[in-house]
Amino acid sequence: MSQAARAEAMADAFVRRLEARDLTVGIVGLGYVGVPLAEGFLAKGLRVVGYEPDAAKVAALAAGESYISHIDPVRVKLMAASGLFQPTTDPSSLAYADAILLCVPTPLDAHREPDLSFVEAATRTVAEHLRPGQLVALESTTYPGTSAEIVRPILEDVSGLASGVDFALAYSPEREDPGNIDFGATSTPKIVGADTAPERRMASALYGALTQVVEVADLKTAEAAKLTENIFRLVNIALVNELKVVFESLDIDIWQVIDAARTKPFGYMPFYPGPGLGGHCIGIDPFYLTWKARAHGEPTRFIELAGDVVTxxxxxxxxxxxxxxxxxxxxxxxxxxxxxxxxxxxxxxxxxxxxxxxxxxxxxxxxxxxxxxxxxxxxxxxxxxxxxxxxxxxxxxxxxxxxxxxxxxxxxxxxxxxxxxxxxxxxxxxxxxxxxxxxxxxxxxxxx
Ligand SMILES: NC(=O)c1ccc[n+]([C@@H]2O[C@H](COP(=O)([O-])OP(=O)(O)OC[C@H]3O[C@@H](n4cnc5c(N)ncnc54)[C@H](O)[C@@H]3O)[C@@H](O)[C@H]2O)c1
The missing domain is CATH 3.40.50.720 (NAD(P)-binding Rossmann-like Domain)
Known part of the structure; x- marks a missing residue:
């Protein structure tokens, strides 16, 4: 069988299992992102194996207890009671999964440069248990090129299997907004990118079981889309904080200004000032692109200026x-x-x-x-x-x-x-x- 035919056969088999709801999703990293994602797939009737090295988190989730305060304990009780959820500290359980989704941290290091050590370690763990026919998707926010330049080589080198032929690789950025009661894993569209059509078909089918899917041409476009969303927020938050300072000096209340401006039904979107910028995303992710841009000799003046203003x-x-x-x-x-x-x-x-x-x-x-x-x-x-x-x-x-x-x-x-x-x-x-x-x-x- 040609490589193209093998890839199509792999995708056909994956989609058939999904349609029969006879499919196990493996989630690597049961944190702020991994837990709601597991919940989403469980709600769609799929089995979920969650690999998490922190034994305390695994014990809590296995006992049906929420260790994250904005996730209602009742939700975690339901996950445990479904009989479909297996949180574990044993990475060999990932071999049972048909799709493995990586939800591990992507912080900055002491020099404010991307720290991909969690992604690399988790990918190595997955690679050690990789078997033919599996789909691996990175969900962590990162710079364009990570999936192709870091994740794929580790998976291939450690497993000896070929991406796009023996197993599929996709990138689907996580858009979880903790504490948002209007939008969750099953109500937020999911961007899906992969470098070949069969891999895209597998990833779209999987995420399509969860929510609406937005397909893009390749891994790096999906990675760039996520960074674009967060850079947009960073720049606008910085702008509104700068306006706050200017208006304060003019004795104008920025909050009333925003309430008035937001009545325009088009061309304006409200952002609000605060004491600065926090969280694991908006203050960090944009600098993943800054780092990558520097490697390509391109400046990112907007991003850096926005960072300076909010800092x-x-x-x-x-x-x-x-x-x-x-x-x-x-x-x-x-x-x-x-x-x-x-x-x-x-x-x-x-x-x-x-x-x-x-x-x-x-x-x-x-x-x-x-x-x-x-x-x-x-x-x-x-x-x-x-x-x-x-x-x-x-x-x-x-x-x-x-x-x-x-x-x-x-x-x-x-x-x-x-x-x-x-x-x-x-x-x-x-x-x-x-x-x-x-x-x-x-x-x-x-x-x-
Ligand atoms: N928190 C959010 O609101 C949010 C939203 C969108 C995207 N993201 C992105 O999602 C990713 C995960 O963020 P998070 O907030 O869930 O982080 P988190 O720290 O809450 O969870 C990550 C989990 O991964 C586990 N982990 C660490 N190393 C591991 C390894 N080698 N193997 C398996 N598990 C490992 C950690 O113990 C932790 O429980 C990041 O890239 C983040 O930028 C986060």
Whole structure:
């Protein structure tokens, strides 16, 4: 049989198994992305094997417990009760899977360059158990070229199998938006790219069982599409933060400006300012492209400028806090007791990776403030090597609000009593317009 015929036969067999719902999906990395993805496939009646090296996460998921606070425990109970879900620390279980989806971290290293060590390690693990007929798809956000230049060679070299003939390789970027109750794994279209038609057919069939599929010509176009989405967000978030600063100097409320501008039914999309930029995606992914562009001798001035603008925001918030303390209470930051409200990088999640609140805490301390935080989603700050400034901190009791000289709202979680905050703390600095949105008008509050 020719290689082309073998590839078509592989795709036919895969699609037949899928149509018969006799197919197992392997998910590598059961984190913020992997868990909802597993849930999506389980909901469509497919078996899911989840390989995750963190035994505590596996034990929790196997027991039907959610270890991610914005994922309702009932959802994880249902996953466990389905009888179709097998979370495991044993990578050899991946051999039973027909499709293996890689959902591992893609952070930046100490030099702010792509750290593909998780992708490489996970790919090697998959390669050690790879068998003919399997589909491997990378979902991690990364620069164009990763699947073809890093993932494919590892899979082929370790397994001795040929991509596009013995096994299929695809890239399908994850668009999970943690905490978003309107869009999830089964309601968000999935971009699918592969370098040959049979591989694309397999990947589209698999993801088509989950949600609407948008096919693109190849791996690198799919990789570029994901980065484009996140770079678009970064640049617009930076722009609106710059506008905030300019309008503040003109005594114009940026929030009212955005509310007015967004009434235009075309050609405008609202983005909102805040204390900076956080999370595992928008502050990191764009720099994957910067790195790749540099290797091709192309500048990425927009991306770098946007990065500079948002990185400066926490210092501005601290400066605004110092001004507000002085204007309202006649106090200095040095020696003031300050409560940072919200440690997570965005509302209603427990994810504090790259959170600007952490920078606000560090900068306030550098100016001599005594800082505590309150976050109903993060009872205790985890011990993270990259965030030593919050090690050992626990969420301060809400009842003790009168202990503080100032509060800085960094994250606008729902369920926080903003009226009580403004009533009890002499100075409130609001980076999210949380008070106004809660209908609280307070003379002791400043926007920043
Ligand atoms: N979190 C999001 O909102 C989001 C949204 C879209 C895309 N993404 C992208 O998805 C990818 C995963 O992000 P995440 O937020 O789920 O990360 P995460 O840290 O929550 O989860 C990743 C999981 O992979 C596991 N892991 C690490 N090394 C492994 C290995 N060698 N083999 C198997 N598992 C391994 C980790 O233990 C962890 O549980 C990243 O590329 C990220 O940029 C994330």
């Amino acid at each position: 400066a925001m926490p210092a501005r918030v601290v400066e605004a806090t110092a001004r507000a303390l002085s204007d309202i209470s006649g106090k200095a930051v040095n020696g003031a007791r300050v409560l940072v409200v919200g440690l997570a990088y965005k509302k209603n999640v427990d994810d504090l990776r790259e959170s600007p609140a952490i920078h606000v805490i560090r900068l306030l301390r550098e100016r001599g403030a005594e800082v505590a935080y309150h976050d109903p989603f993060i009872p205790a700050a985890p011990d993270l090597a990259e965030h030593p400034e919050i090690a050992g901190m626990t969420s301060a009791a809400w009842a003790a609000l009168s202990d503080y000289d100032a509060a800085v709202i960094c994250t606008d979680h729902d369920g926080v009593d903003y009226a009580a905050l403004a009533a009890a703390v002499p100075v409130v600095v609001d980076t999210r317009n949380a008070l106004a949105r809660a209908g609280v008008a307070a003379a002791n509050a400043r926007k920043a």
